[in-house]
Amino acid sequence: MTYAERIIEQVKEKNANEPEFIQAVTEVLETLDPVLEKHPEYEEAGLLERLVEPERVIQFRVPWVDDQGKVQVNRGFRVEYNSAIGPYKGGLRFNPTVYLGMLKFLGFEQVFKNSLTTLPMGGGKGGSDFDPKGKSNNEIMHFCQSFMTELSRHIGPDTDVPAGDLGVGGREIGYMFGQYKRLRNEFTGVLTGKGLPFGGSLARTEATGYGLVYFTDEYLRCHDDSFEGKTVVVHGSGNVAIYAIQKATQLGGKVVACSDTKGWVYDAEGIDYKILENIYAAKRSGHDKGVSLAMYTDERPNAEYHAEDGRGVWGVPCDIALPCARENTLHLEDAQKLVANGCKIVGEGANMPTTPDATTYLMENGVAFFPGKAANAGGVATSGLEMSQNSERLSWTFEEVDSKLQGIMKNIYHAADDAAREYGLEGNYVAGANIAGFLKVANAMMAQGIV
Ligand SMILES: NC(=O)C1=CN([C@@H]2O[C@H](COP(=O)(O)OP(=O)(O)OC[C@H]3O[C@@H](n4cnc5c(N)ncnc54)[C@H](OP(=O)(O)O)[C@@H]3O)[C@@H](O)[C@H]2O)C=CC1
Numbered sequence: 001m002t003y004a005e006r007i008i009e010q011v012k013e014k015n016a017n018e019p020e021f022i023q024a025v026t027e028v029l030e031t032l033d034p035v036l037e038k039h040p041e042y043e044e045a046g047l048l049e050r051l052v053e054p055e056r057v058i059q060f061r062v063p064w065v066d067d068q069g070k071v072q073v074n075r076g077f078r079v080e081y082n083s084a085i086g087p088y089k090g091g092l093r094f095n096p097t098v099y100l101g102m103l104k105f106l107g108f109e110q111v112f113k114n115s116l117t118t119l120p121m122g123g124g125k126g127g128s129d130f131d132p133k134g135k136s137n138n139e140i141m142h143f144c145q146s147f148m149t150e151l152s153r154h155i156g157p158d159t160d161v162p163a164g165d166l167g168v169g170g171r172e173i174g175y176m177f178g179q180y181k182r183l184r185n186e187f188t189g190v191l192t193g194k195g196l197p198f199g200g201s202l203a204r205t206e207a208t209g210y211g212l213v214y215f216t217d218e219y220l221r222c223h224d225d226s227f228e229g230k231t232v233v234v235h236g237s238g239n240v241a242i243y244a245i246q247k248a249t250q251l252g253g254k255v256v257a258c259s260d261t262k263g264w265v266y267d268a269e270g271i272d273y274k275i276l277e278n279i280y281a282a283k284r285s286g287h288d289k290g291v292s293l294a295m296y297t298d299e300r301p302n303a304e305y306h307a308e309d310g311r312g313v314w315g316v317p318c319d320i321a322l323p324c325a326r327e328n329t330l331h332l333e334d335a336q337k338l339v340a341n342g343c344k345i346v347g348e349g350a351n352m353p354t355t356p357d358a359t360t361y362l363m364e365n366g367v368a369f370f371p372g373k374a375a376n377a378g379g380v381a382t383s384g385l386e387m388s389q390n391s392e393r394l395s396w397t398f399e400e401v402d403s404k405l406q407g408i409m410k411n412i413y414h415a416a417d418d419a420a421r422e423y424g425l426e427g428n429y430v431a432g433a434n435i436a437g438f439l440k441v442a443n444a445m446m447a448q449g450i451v
């Protein structure tokens with residue numbers, strides 16, 4: 001058994017009820033053997049044992065009163081995963097499926113992703129099992145204020161800087177920022193994804209989706225190709241999906257399908273991202289009952305709406321597939337359909353959307369596969385740029401931020417590509433991203449002693 005295999009076994013044993021965490025750790029550690037062989041000092045320093053254990057896990061009660069005057073109680077979490085290269089940084093997820101294991105998987109991924117950005121950010125993730133769907137604005141605000149009342153004692157601009165994720169967008173960040181400021185009497189960059197009038201960065205909203213397309217475009221450019229004329233399908237129609245669709249279209253691609261939790265849309269003329277923006281806003285208006293992607297066809301009557309599992313998008317013939325919804329939403333049978341229909345690229349906009357057997361199948365069948373920790377790093381990278389702007393008390397133009405984002409995504413592509421080549425794994429962007437992300441964190445941890 002190799003060092004990595006031993007640690008994977010320990011993680012399985014110790015975290016038996018956390019399948020996503022086990023999956024994320026396994027996917028990283030099983031690619032690290034060549035690096036660990038070259039660096040026996042990592043094993044002597046118990047590096048992997050420390051890396052798979054979060055530095056700190058915070059769990060708390062979130063009581064709030066709903067519009068009927070009834071007391072509700074949710075669970076809040078923050079996993080401060082690893083601070084070797086900077087303050088903890090990563091999003092907050094509000095979704096009824098949230099539990100500790102999910103946030104540990106996301107925090108673990110975030111450590112390597114943030115390292116790949118080259119910015120000084122450690123990894124963290126948090127959230128709650130609160131379901132924002134069907135809640136009024138008033139209820140969302142009261143929940144966010146209660147959540148931040150407890151979280152505020154654990155975070156700070158040099159300690160831990162949360163942001164949005166699934167179910168947490170500009171509205172929720174605004175309410176949480178307001179409460180933090182009130183409690184601490186400090187106007188600091190303690191959250192990213194803030195509104196533009198109070199320290200937010202231009203292009204943060206677009207950054208994850210744009211970054212995914214910039215990464216893919218760099219791959220295409222390096223293979224004498226481009227988005228021009230490519231057919232694209234997208235899973236999801238939230239923040240990441242919308243701006244991936246906009247950018248892919250701007251670069252000459254045609255996005256023909258996207259989805260939400262209730263169904264999916266096929267539009268042979270190309271999905272109009274502006275309609276998705278309106279549906280997204282309606283879902284977050286505080287009056288979201290009856291709002292779904294089905295409304296897309298109100299404006300585009302020639303498009304087809306399918307009221308069935310959004311994974312239907314994977315059956316639509318395409319050159320490029322972009323899973324942008326959430327973990328484990330592209331299964332083996334979906335991968336088989338994509339390959340059979342000639343898909344050549346899968347770029348993960350979401351975190352870990354492709355199951356391990358689907359990933360293996362895609363890679364063994366010649367599909368260029370870009371793992372989320374590299375391909376969706378544009379969001380957190382731009383959060384890092386928001387932190388820089390807050391520190392210097394300046395705001396950069398959209399063009400400045402966007403051009404830095406492009407540079408960062410190109411660098412991440414080349415870092416993953418170069419690391420894969422260096423270890424004889426050319427074209428394996430999963431191994432390349434893991435190795436490149438790991439080395440920086442590992443070397444920082446080695447230099448800082450056994451902590
Ligand atoms: N926002 C960011 O900057 C970043 C996000 N990510 C990752 O990207 C993914 C999407 O995040 P984001 O766009 O911000 O989230 P949003 O909440 O804005 O959008 C999520 C989208 O996925 C759909 N969805 C949610 N759950 C499921 C499910 N179980 N099956 C199918 N579809 C589902 C939602 O549909 P519905 O509207 O019906 O709920 C919605 O279309 C997540 O994995 C997140 O961790 C990664 C990097 C940065």
Ligand SMILES: O=C(O)CCC(=O)C(=O)O
Binds near residue numbers: 092161381
């Ligand atoms: O912008 C951030 O800090 C977090 C983004 C995020 O949650 C992610 O990259 O998955």
